[in-house]
Amino acid sequence: MKKLTVLLLCALLVLTSCAPSLDDEDEVLQNEEDTEVETSIVPGSRLGEEAYRMILPYRTSEARGIITNQVANRVDIDEMEEGLRRHSVDVFDPEDYYFQEGRYLDESTVISWIDELNPDRPENLTDWDKETNENNPRIFSHILEQNYLLRSGEEDDNTVQVAGISIGIALKSVYRYQLEQGGDYFYYDVSMNEMLAKGYEIAETVVERLRESEDVPDVPILISLYREEAQNSPVPGNYVTKTLVPSGDNTIGNWEDIDEEYILFPSNKARSEYITDYENFNNFGNKIAEFFPNYVGAIGSGFYVDGELQRLTIEVPIEFYGKAEVIGFTQYAYDRVQDIFPNYYDLEINVTSSNNVESLIYRNAKEEQPTIHIYH
Structure with missing residues (x-):
């Protein structure tokens, strides 16, 4: 218990020392076409090297919420x-750019x-x-827009404006359809090719239309x-390719493949392609099962980039009958x-x-000691 208390106190000190300082907040002016200049706040701190500062008050996307009607899986x-x-x-670069949800593609667009x-569907499914x-x-599911803002290049000018746009195009790997209203569902596996x-075709059209818009x-x-x-699926899909269209261009050049994927643990794919990680995961579960009879098994999600594990998230469900049992577990x-998991991810x-x-146990890559949090 003494060891746990020391760890929790250390974690509190670390979090306190890393907490963003409100004194570092900065005021900026958002300058958009056909709108009044609006004063906003930019937090002085970022949550990590790859985290963007977000301008406050937070402005939601013009197409907010419709993704839930287009993409079926929450993950x-x-x-x-x-x-x-x-x-x-x-x-x-998050060092220079600020993040904002998309402001140009609204819900109706x-x-x-x-x-x-997408291909037209007949009004009568039986046709x-x-x-x-x-x-x-119908492979094309959704368009997600994100905006990235920069300060003006002029000295002492606090005006910020959109300096980059990111577009995500969601495409199905499985097409679900019916032959009659209320009938059975059928499933068609969409090949990568x-x-x-379809994605390349849609991307060309999206770029053309964005460039044509005043x-x-x-x-x-x-x-x-x-x-x-x-x-x-209990694990999400992934981005498979990307391209950058420079300012002034309205056509797409080369695409760059993205080698990343999420792997379910335990699964046949994990065992066949990532055997060491699979064995570590099973070993962890087996050790817990030796001492805790209420343990019924864990489920995990591994995120891989270029074949290397970057992040492993595990959920351990167990029935507890007291807080002491939670702490002991x-x-x-x-x-x-x-003992089991290496610290390179x-x-x-x-x-x-x-x-x-x-409770939560977490460890960032290259850290020696995990951090614990017991929820009350």
């Missing part, structure tokens, strides 16, 4: 946004483009059989294609983390009961 929705911001770091750029459906799959061909500034546009996972899991373990998250 895909989260990863599409986070992944696009992660890839934007390579183009729009996004919906109309999705309808227009299409399986072959016709699978020859005309078929998905990419409301959209002539800035670099990052376009990334996102491949969704199946609707019931967390202490034991803490020790097993140090980020690790997060959430210990949960039927209704709550009971």
